[in-house]
Amino acid sequence: MSTKMPTPPKKKRRAQIAETYRMAKKGDPRLGLILLGVFVVAAAIGFALFWFLPGPDLIFAIPGALLFGSLATLIVFGRRAQTSMYTQIEDQKGAAAAALQMLRRGWVSAPVIAFNKQQDVVHRAVGRQGIVLIGEGNPNRLRPLMTSERRKHERVAGGAPITEVIVGRGEGQVPLPKLVKHLQKLPKAIRPAEMTDVVNRLKAFDATRSAVPLPKGPVPTNMKGMRQNMRGR
Incomplete structure (x- = not known):
């Protein structure tokens, strides 16, 4: 008798984010480009901030850039996804x-x-x-x-x-x-x-x-x- 292995949490989380992205993109076709731009700009700011910290610059600058870029992208993604959902349902009953x-x-x-x-x-x-x-x-x-x-x-x-x-x-x-x-x-x-x-x-x-x-x-x-x-x- 075979048992179904549970879906790993990380894979499930990625699938949920991907589904939300597909839903949001229907009402916001430029969402992908906007998120890419936000990540690049925020990562550049993070890199610059950590570059001027004392110590081994690259050790802090690269993770700092990724952290700033990811955080800013998630914030913008959440807000634009919510706005997109409202746009898609505003004229619907209920x-x-x-x-x-x-x-x-x-x-x-x-x-x-x-x-x-x-x-x-x-x-x-x-x-x-x-x-x-x-x-x-x-x-x-x-x-x-x-x-x-x-x-x-x-x-x-x-x-x-x-x-x-x-x-x-x-x-x-x-x-x-x-x-x-x-x-x-x-x-x-x-x-x-x-x-x-x-x-x-x-x-x-x-x-x-x-x-x-x-x-x-x-x-x-x-x-x-x-x-x-x-x-x-």
């Missing part, structure tokens, strides 16, 4: 749900908690900032839907603040690429224990509601895959 997957630990998100016949949708995120209702679609149609959801959530919020956010490029809206940062910058209003209580209240509340069928069309999952690949998960 794009905000995909973006919410990029929230750091400390947040609990629930996609598509409500939607109407025109497929305008409301998502929810819960953190130390309280409850955030995120709407995407036509702002005029979203208003009654958001108001209805706010009233329902006020009954179980236990005093936690409820914030409404509409994703879009219009006045008073939050662009998709800035959604995660916008949520994270909201002022913290509840303690961790209170957040746990709110999450439990919402779970019980959701269980009493009829299951919400997903609107037509796939919800993008690119962002979650990109995040996991960049973190090596």
Whole structure:
């Protein structure tokens, strides 16, 4: 009986980075040239810095150049890959749900908690900032839907603040690429224990509601895959 050998971590990590690169390159065709340029410039700076250190110059200069180049390339790669993913999904239905997957630990998100016949949708995120209702679609149609959801959530919020956010490029809206940062910058209003209580209240509340069928069309999952690949998960 043959057993399958586990994939070595280094090979798995390389495959994950390669997959992320292929995904990002679809929305950023010049990504390879940009990363090459960043590596060369950063490596040159690193080489120059370490060259002037006292001692055996090349022993420090060459590793220093590689270190500076690799670090700068990874930073730029991560940022441009994320931007590319947002560009690819921004006009898709459920794009905000995909973006919410990029929230750091400390947040609990629930996609598509409500939607109407025109497929305008409301998502929810819960953190130390309280409850955030995120709407995407036509702002005029979203208003009654958001108001209805706010009233329902006020009954179980236990005093936690409820914030409404509409994703879009219009006045008073939050662009998709800035959604995660916008949520994270909201002022913290509840303690961790209170957040746990709110999450439990919402779970019980959701269980009493009829299951919400997903609107037509796939919800993008690119962002979650990109995040996991960049973190090596």
